[in-house]
Amino acid sequence: MANRGESTGPGTARISGYRSALRARLERYRDLRLSESELATLLLAPVLAFLFVVSFYPILDTVWGSLHTGYILPTRESAFVGLENYARLFADGSFWNALQVSLLYTFISVPVELVLGLAIALLLNRQFKGRYIAQAAILFPWALPTIINARIWAWLFHGQYGVINDLLVRLGVIAEPFAFLAHSDTALAAMIFVTVWKTTSFMALILLAGLSSIPDHLYEAARMDGASRWRQFRDVTLPLLKPTILVALIFRTLPAFQAFGLPFGLAGGGPGEATTTLVLYANDITFTRLSFGQGSAAATVITFIALGISLLYVTTLYEPEVR
Amino acid sequence: MSVIDRSRFDWKSLQSVGEKLGFYGSVAALCLVSFFPIVWIFLTSIKPASQIVQFPVQYLPTEVTLANYQTAINEAPFFRYLVNSAIVAGGTAIVAVLLGALAGYALSRLEFDYKVPVLLIILFSAMLPFFSRLIPLFQLARQTGLLNDYLGLILPYSAFQLPFAVWIFQAYFKELPDSLEEAGLMDGLSRIGVLFRIILPVSAPAMATAAIIVFIYAWNEFLFALTFMTQDSMRTITVGIALYQGEYTFPWATISAAVFLSIVPLILFMVLFQRKIVEGLTASVGKS
Numbered sequence: 001m002a003n004r005g006e007s008t009g010p011g012t013a014r015i016s017g018y019r020s021a022l023r024a025r026l027e028r029y030r031d032l033r034l035s036e037s038e039l040a041t042l043l044l045a046p047v048l049a050f051l052f053v054v055s056f057y058p059i060l061d062t063v064w065g066s067l068h069t070g071y072i073l074p075t076r077e078s079a080f081v082g083l084e085n086y087a088r089l090f091a092d093g094s095f096w097n098a099l100q101v102s103l104l105y106t107f108i109s110v111p112v113e114l115v116l117g118l119a120i121a122l123l124l125n126r127q128f129k130g131r132y133i134a135q136a137a138i139l140f141p142w143a144l145p146t147i148i149n150a151r152i153w154a155w156l157f158h159g160q161y162g163v164i165n166d167l168l169v170r171l172g173v174i175a176e177p178f179a180f181l182a183h184s185d186t187a188l189a190a191m192i193f194v195t196v197w198k199t200t201s202f203m204a205l206i207l208l209a210g211l212s213s214i215p216d217h218l219y220e221a222a223r224m225d226g227a228s229r230w231r232q233f234r235d236v237t238l239p240l241l242k243p244t245i246l247v248a249l250i251f252r253t254l255p256a257f258q259a260f261g262l263p264f265g266l267a268g269g270g271p272g273e274a275t276t277t278l279v280l281y282a283n284d285i286t287f288t289r290l291s292f293g294q295g296s297a298a299a300t301v302i303t304f305i306a307l308g309i310s311l312l313y314v315t316t317l318y319e320p321e322v323r
Numbered sequence: 324m325s326v327i328d329r330s331r332f333d334w335k336s337l338q339s340v341g342e343k344l345g346f347y348g349s350v351a352a353l354c355l356v357s358f359f360p361i362v363w364i365f366l367t368s369i370k371p372a373s374q375i376v377q378f379p380v381q382y383l384p385t386e387v388t389l390a391n392y393q394t395a396i397n398e399a400p401f402f403r404y405l406v407n408s409a410i411v412a413g414g415t416a417i418v419a420v421l422l423g424a425l426a427g428y429a430l431s432r433l434e435f436d437y438k439v440p441v442l443l444i445i446l447f448s449a450m451l452p453f454f455s456r457l458i459p460l461f462q463l464a465r466q467t468g469l470l471n472d473y474l475g476l477i478l479p480y481s482a483f484q485l486p487f488a489v490w491i492f493q494a495y496f497k498e499l500p501d502s503l504e505e506a507g508l509m510d511g512l513s514r515i516g517v518l519f520r521i522i523l524p525v526s527a528p529a530m531a532t533a534a535i536i537v538f539i540y541a542w543n544e545f546l547f548a549l550t551f552m553t554q555d556s557m558r559t560i561t562v563g564i565a566l567y568q569g570e571y572t573f574p575w576a577t578i579s580a581a582v583f584l585s586i587v588p589l590i591l592f593m594v595l596f597q598r599k600i601v602e603g604l605t606a607s608v609g610k611s
Contacts, residue, residue: 043428043518058455152582163380258454286457
């Protein structure tokens with residue numbers, strides 16, 4: 001305690017010495033003028049590093065793993081087996097079934113969502129009282145977690161006490177309750193219905209954004225030329241909406257193709273394998289059957305198909321900016 | 324007289340009344356279809372067990388009970404799940420927004436040679452399937468001790484959402500006037516100074532939008548949350564609800580209560596930020 005008074009003197013001097021050195025250093029940094037490209041490198045480096053670790057390295061590792069056996073099992077001992085995992089994958093009937101389920105699910109639900117979403121976007125693309133309630137109505141399904149959505153609809157579709165059954169019976173569509181999720185023909189249809197319910201809202205939101213960016217004067221000009229509403233839609237709205245439609249399609253097709261939560265929570269991939277999508281199948285062989293090589297092969301196939309779909313969309317729908 | 328009356332009959336306004344009816348009718352139908360499932364879940368959650376298993380369905384409960392909520396909360400660490408989700412989603416939003424803003428600034432307002440390759444890399448990474456990254460990342464998380472750790476989800480989630488965040492910021496920064504930066508440079512700020520003192524403070528709207536959407540993504544994600552969080556106490560709400568099982572029969576009443584409880588924060592969130600989300604999506608897509 002007694003020493004404390006004595007030691008403050010030199011201590012403070014030392015600290016203030018550090019401070020001034022620090023300040024001088026800071027001054028130097030403040031004067032430092034990075035060139036634009038140096039600054040860009042500095043700002044982009046963390047993102048690129050992140051993307052490398054979390055996106056590119058894993059993809060390459062998955063491809064590597066698909067050519068090996070015993071991959072990621074505790075010892076990580078593995079042997080190169082060439083395309084054997086792919087051979088086993090392609091010999092598995094369940095794989096082809098899952099591929100078919102995923103393609104059906106994706107290429108039925110996405111077009112339906114696009115058409116319904118466009119209709120809703122056109123409906124909501126004007127000023128009216130209660131617009132915000134309507135927007136909340138389309139935001140709500142979008143924000144709902146997929147797995148919780150699956151749980152909700154599993155109850156609504158319940159084979160005995162489901163409200164869907166009740167409504168259909170009351171409307172006279174069916175005579176008695178039907179277990180939609182327990183029959184292979186209707187389970188996939190129900191799953192498509194559920195995803196359309198949820199994601200049409202997202203489609204509508206994106207398209208609404210695109211619609212609001214079309215300048216009004218184009219419609220005025222079209223009206224002056226005596227164009228009907230249909231002609232206005234076909235000749236003004238649709239062409240100018242094309243880039244937005246492309247964005248919306250990519251935003252929806254890729255997630256639909258990778259559906260996991262919905263089949264997991266709605267009917268668990270069943271009955272049988274009627275709603276087993278590709279990712280559900282790949283997840284199952286990887287983490288339940290612990291066949292990591294084959295799982296990696298399935299993941300690689302999924303990657304190539306997803307990239308193929310993206311490429312297809314971009315090449316068929318992309319147009320250099322017209323305006 | 325009657326002839327004159329008929330000719331004066333305002334068909335136009337009748338037509339517009341019909342149009343209005345049709346319009347508001349469609350909007351009402353849209354709202355009904357959107358909200359019906361959750362209303363139904365709510366109704367189920369407050370019914371006594373006997374009224375849930377009935378056919379024809381009993382629409383409104385004749386007796387209201389909170390027993391299902393009690394069971395839901397007692398049988399699983401429900402609030403723990405909610406807190407886990409909030410930490411993961413909040414952390415993801417912070418990381419993705421910060422890194423996304425810096426990269427978005429570079430891509431929209433700086434000149435450099437390799438801009439196109441960087442844009443292509445970011446676009447390409449956005450198209451890669453999540454599952455194809457799951458196995459190596461699972462292994463990586465296991466080696467680095469990030470399984471059952473919040474960071475184990477925050478890091479991959481923010482990386483997955485980075486392309487989107489970068490895109491939002493890039494669209495926003497493009498619209499800012501050059502004079503803003505020039506004024507800062509004239510005042511003796513460096514480029515970095517301009518970025519941190521001027522650009523980032525005025526980009527609060529873009530930050531809010533990106534943060535909200537990234538937050539919702541991280542809150543909702545299921546595949547990684549299911550795989551990376553194996554301890555019950557670390558589960559997020561989506562996984563917690565997905566794994567909710569009864570001992571004998573599937574407890575729909577309890578699940579309905581759990582589902583509805585889990586959606587309450589979401590509903591509050593939507594009420595608070597609804598305009599922000601719509602405006603944000605509108606702005607970013609409109610400028611793409």
